[in-house]
Amino acid sequence: MNHDDTTAAARRRPMRTLALAASTVALLVPQALVASPATAASSDAARGPRGVSAVTYDLGDQAYRLPGTGEPVEIAGTVHYPTDLGTTPLPLVVLLHGWHETCADRAAAEARTAAELAQDWEAYEAASRKLFSWPCAPGTRPIANDRGYDYLGEELARRGFVVVSIRANGINASSVWGDENASARADLINRHLALWQRLAASGRGGLVGAFRDAATGQPRRVDFRDRVDLNRVGTMGHSRGGAGVTWQAADRHKDQWPTGVKVKAVLALAPAYNVMTEDMTAYEITKTPVAVLRGTCDGQVGTEAFSFAAEATARSTAGFHQLAIPGANHNYFNTEWSPRSGEVAARDDAAHDADRPGQCTEPGGSAYAPQLTEAEQRRGVAAYAEGFFRQYIGDGRRF
Structure with missing residues (x-):
């Protein structure tokens, strides 16, 4: 199976492919994040940008064991939410990082x-x-891989979403690979969603008493009961997390979602799929909107990120969007993986040429673009993610 080209089935249906110049990303993002008159007229965003709070939870480094191997995995995450949760249940977005040192x-x-x-x-x-x-x-x-998306959690929470970034270090350290790895990540998402469904519905379950202030580590009591809408869930997965959210949302696996949970939007960020899979139906999504983003300077994931997702959604009746971001690499989407963090194993994975200072490409590539800074790259994905989730699980305005 050739995943380097979109299949004939995928080509038969309309598909949005966007390519933004690096300068366009940097210039348009600030305007995209400012409330417009239309924002004031919408129900969910009528209050405009909100104050944001953050808590963490950690139920233990060995909270559960991977099926089949028995290897330990943690149940831990970081939550960003509007400080004033209001009276109307808010949509939930789950973020999942990919494979990186633990x-x-x-x-x-x-x-x-x-x-x-x-x-x-x-x-x-x-x-x-x-x-x-x-x-x-x-x-x-431990490397806090889940904290690498704090910037995204803050922006989405400012716009009226509850955002949970979950940690998957145990899966990264495990022996599971390929489709089994995607399945394990999907199972981890479902375990977190089950905890949130029970908390939101009854104020009970494993998360009760588990929250701590994200800055001080001190215990924090936050009443999420009747404040989170598990019928409006969006997921974002980066790198192998992208394969995980695609697997979790696939038609074949919807019966594994916790009772009372509906995933209605999937964003795969530079997704690393198992392109050698022999069973594409395990990833097939036909009724859930999907968006795929990839930078042109990605040093870890190739253009198969687009073609694989296109094939997985070839029979979809929902929205499918893909965006190529010139000058974006793989690691800058996660602050913990980026050089400015000073974290262990953080690096710029883009390919460079000494004769082209300030530019980048993918390994072996010949198409160079001005490289985005860490901040520019994150502003771009935050603006896109906010618009995508707003359309499909928020107030419904098109992005």
């Missing part, structure tokens, strides 16, 4: 780099095991 072991990262230069692959694997372990060794801090 433990902030700087010595192991340095040893891995040295081993790679020396082509000592045994030492390389030993160092990698320390960086991809779960739980992390005593005294080693």
Whole structure:
């Protein structure tokens, strides 16, 4: 199966493909995030931008075990929400990161780099095991991969969404791969959604008493009962998280959604699919709107991100959108993976040419574009995500 080209079935139906110049992203985003007169007329956004609060929850590094392997996975996440939750239940957006190091072991990262230069692959694997372990060794801090989307959570919460970014370090450190990895990530999403459905419906369940202030770590009581609408759920998955949200929303897997939960919009951000899958029906989505974004300087995911998603939605009667962002790479979408964070294993994954300063392309590519800064890239995806989720689970205005 060739995923480098959109299939004939996908080509038979209209499909929106957008390509924004790097300068256009930077210039249009501030205007896109400012409330317009039309905003004031809509029901959900009539109050305009809202104050935002943030809490975390962590039910343990080994809160559940992966089916089949028994490997431990945490149930933990970061929540951004309007400080004033109001009286009308708000839509919920779930964010899921992809495959990245799990433990902030700087010595192991340095040893891995040295081993790679020396082509000592045994030492390389030993160092990698320390960086991809779960739980992390005593005294080693876990990398907060879920916090890499705080900027997105804040922006969506400002616009009237409750946003939960969930951590999947245990899956990153596990042995599950390919479609099994996507399935495991989907199961993790469903476990979080079940907790939120019970909390919103009855004020009970595992999240009661679990919230802590995201800045201070002090216990916080937040009453989400009757304030979160689990019939209006959107998901965003980055990298392998993109495969996870596609799998979770697929027609074949809807029966695994918790009772009382409806996923109505899926955003795959630079998704890393298993392009060798032999069963595309496992990813097929026909009734849920899907959007796919990818940067032209992505050093980890190729254009198959578009063609795979197009094939998965080829028979869809809902919206399908795809956006190519010139000058965007893979890692800048997550602040923890980006160089300015100073975090272990953070890097710029775009390809560069010394003769083209300030420009980038994908590995092996020949089409260069001015590279977006970390802040520009995030403003772009925040504006797009807000418009996408607003249309499909918010007030319904087109983006």
